[in-house]
Amino acid sequence: MNRVVVTGLGPVSSIGIGVSAFTDGLREGRSGISPIRSFDASGFPHRNAGEVPGFRPEALLRRIDPARWGRSGQFAAAAARLALADSGLDPATVAVDRAGVVVGTTSGESVVVEAVTAQQVEAGFGGMDPDLLRQVPAGRLAHAVSTELELAGESLTLATACSASNYAIGYAYDTLATGEADVMFAGGADSVCRWAHAGFFRLGALTADACSPFDRDRSGILTGEGGAILMLETLEHARHRGARIYAEVLGYGLNCDANHPVAPDRASIAACMRAAHRNASIKPEDVDYICAHGTGTPANDSVEAQAIFDVFGDRVPPVSSIKSMIGHTMGAASGFGAIAGTLAIAHGFLPPTINWANPDPALVGLDPVPNTARQASVRVVQNNGFAFGGNNAIVLIGAVE
Amino acid sequence: MTQTDPRMAELREIVAEVLELEPEELTETGDFAEDYQADSLRAIEILARLDKKFKIEIPQSELPQLNNLKAVYDAVVRHSAGQA
Numbered sequence: 001m002n003r004v005v006v007t008g009l010g011p012v013s014s015i016g017i018g019v020s021a022f023t024d025g026l027r028e029g030r031s032g033i034s035p036i037r038s039f040d041a042s043g044f045p046h047r048n049a050g051e052v053p054g055f056r057p058e059a060l061l062r063r064i065d066p067a068r069w070g071r072s073g074q075f076a077a078a079a080a081r082l083a084l085a086d087s088g089l090d091p092a093t094v095a096v097d098r099a100g101v102v103v104g105t106t107s108g109e110s111v112v113v114e115a116v117t118a119q120q121v122e123a124g125f126g127g128m129d130p131d132l133l134r135q136v137p138a139g140r141l142a143h144a145v146s147t148e149l150e151l152a153g154e155s156l157t158l159a160t161a162c163s164a165s166n167y168a169i170g171y172a173y174d175t176l177a178t179g180e181a182d183v184m185f186a187g188g189a190d191s192v193c194r195w196a197h198a199g200f201f202r203l204g205a206l207t208a209d210a211c212s213p214f215d216r217d218r219s220g221i222l223t224g225e226g227g228a229i230l231m232l233e234t235l236e237h238a239r240h241r242g243a244r245i246y247a248e249v250l251g252y253g254l255n256c257d258a259n260h261p262v263a264p265d266r267a268s269i270a271a272c273m274r275a276a277h278r279n280a281s282i283k284p285e286d287v288d289y290i291c292a293h294g295t296g297t298p299a300n301d302s303v304e305a306q307a308i309f310d311v312f313g314d315r316v317p318p319v320s321s322i323k324s325m326i327g328h329t330m331g332a333a334s335g336f337g338a339i340a341g342t343l344a345i346a347h348g349f350l351p352p353t354i355n356w357a358n359p360d361p362a363l364v365g366l367d368p369v370p371n372t373a374r375q376a377s378v379r380v381v382q383n384n385g386f387a388f389g390g391n392n393a394i395v396l397i398g399a400v401e
Numbered sequence: 402m403t404q405t406d407p408r409m410a411e412l413r414e415i416v417a418e419v420l421e422l423e424p425e426e427l428t429e430t431g432d433f434a435e436d437y438q439a440d441s442l443r444a445i446e447i448l449a450r451l452d453k454k455f456k457i458e459i460p461q462s463e464l465p466q467l468n469n470l471k472a473v474y475d476a477v478v479r480h481s482a483g484q485a
Binding site: 202203204260261262263 | 440441442445449461464
């Protein structure tokens with residue numbers, strides 16, 4: 001089995017585009033929340049989201065024409081382009097069929113679907129723009145990356161919702177560990193869209209202005225968007241080319257309890273953590289920091305914390321949620337978590353949970369790294385990702401020994 | 402009073418449809434979760450249909466109390482007051 005390392009990071013986020021801006025955003029505890037522009041939100045009681053208004057796909061993409069791809073595909077391709085540039089890899093030195101891509105998503109190209117649907121309602125089937133229809137398939141998220149970077153290895157989009165990026169990283173890890181590829185681009189992409197905003201509002205899970213995970217008075221998520229891609233390669237490949245190595249992917253764990261459409265299950269989340277620890281050959285006490293799923297809903301944060309207490313006992317490492325800063329970026333969420341966790345190891349700091357004011361008396365013993373980033377020596381990070389339906393995925397990242 | 406209000410019959414129809422029951426199976430005090438195996442999503446669906454049908458706004462915070470037909474009826478009456 002090959003060891004797998006992270007050598008390139010590509011965040012396209014509401015708190016910064018590119019690894020340097022994103023790192024600054026995490027360190028400063030920046031908020032990426034702003035009034036919604038992606039669709040007309042005036043009819044909704046809540047009107048804020050973590051959009052990336054500064055995203056200029058034409059400034060980042062070199063091969064694909066943004067006009068021919070949906071916003072999520074653009075996010076994925078731009079994030080991968082940034083990850084490649086950050087890695088310093090000369091693509092000409094990699095056999096094209098030894099480099100692949102796995103992209104996770106929740107909503108795929110829902111912005112396009114909504115636009116085509118509006119045309120259909122307005123003018124019937126004949127009113128749908130064929131060029132827009134071509135952009136609909138969610139599988140194009142991975143193809144956008146493959147096309148942009150001219151990769152001929154696997155090109156796979158995983159629709160496992162809010163834990164999809166961790167699924168993608170796990171899949172890429174397997175591909176590299178078993179020797180089926182030398183380089184993999186893995187992560188996720190999603191765009192702010194009307195149905196997610198409406199759906200989470202109707203569920204009572206959408207807050208108004210600020211997402212405050214682990215706070216006593218937390219009241220829900222804000223939807224977010226972006227692209228989060230990590231370039232992974234085998235340790236051997238990275239060393240051979242003299243690459244700067246950020247961290248190592250130690251392993252991952254997956255399970256799906258299918259207990260309830262939306263409610264998380266404490267026992268299965270704890271089981272997923274234990275499976276991830278086993279797969280990574282580590283013990284709970286090795287974990288220095290947990291990058292939480294931490295959506296900011298009363299239910300998630302409570303169940304997630306209880307599961308952490310179950311697994312970690314009286315040695316609970318700091319647990320913070322970057323969703324407080326960028327909102328819930330859905331399929332990209334655990335990709336951003338993996339990037340944040342990698343940066344925590346590389347630069348020795350803990351990203352904060354912003355908007356935090358009051359401890360939750362039900363979560364005594366939990367340190368959410370409130371409001372301000374903290375300097376810390378971080379060797380092992382646990383990156384949590386949980387999706388509706390009880391679809392849990394956890395990735396472990398560690399300093400290279 | 403409850404029996405004569407035509408809204409009670411409408412409510413019974415709505416709730417029975419969401420809970421996938423025959424209207425006559427639904428009693429006024431039968432607990433949605435305990436007696437009819439409803440979960441929180443069903444409750445949200447009932448709430449959404451009430452808002453739409455009666456043009457009222459029942460706050461999501463009242464959701465946990467809407468656990469039987471009588472409670473739903475009371476909430477509709479309460480939130481319709483001032484609109485009629």
